[in-house]
Amino acid sequence: AQSVTQPDIHITVSEGASLELRCNYSYGATPYLFWYVQSPGQGLQLLLKYFSGDTLVQGIKGFEAEFKRSQSSFNLRKPSVHWSDAAEYFCAVGGTTSGTYKYIFGTGTRLKVLA
């Protein structure tokens, strides 16, 4: 069965510091992986996606993520965090199960940025 684990519920970083948010997945075939960001009271916005090819993918707002098949991970990174990055971040895996295309989300990581 598909599953996604985000081990860090809360992360606090200082503005300008680097960031890495962890995501581990379980899926029987090659997964389709996504990171979404949710600002308070808002919907979910796609940051980036991985389907195949280059395992380092670039997204919007200066984010990137690296797919590591051997570790079943898809960690999100940003070299220098801005105060506006404070939000909740969700990792998701998509794939076909029993003929249905389905997305499963992790529990989210809430990012706090200190000035």
Next chain:
Amino acid sequence: EPEVTQTPSHQVTQMGQEVILRCVPISNHLYFYWYRQILGQKVEFLVSFYNNEISEKSEIFDDQFSVERPDGSNFTLKIRSTKLEDSAMYFCASIQEANSPLHFGNGTRLTVT
């Protein structure tokens, strides 16, 4: 850029009442989803819909829930008799084809009193 729209943005209802949450997916999209997020918790899958029928539903999506695509543009989620624990943010999403990223609406906050 086309977007998924949801109405209303906030719905308050009394326990036991029926509610209908409305969504207009992106026009050329073919797969439609409802997700739920209880305050501060994870985004939970409710149901997927393709080719005018439910393709999968979660255990949350019991007999009190139903979905409909009445007119080729709207996609609705109905809760027949709301319970306090139905209070949550409900997100509609759509995709054009399998394996493409979900496009989410801004959600409807449902408050059951």
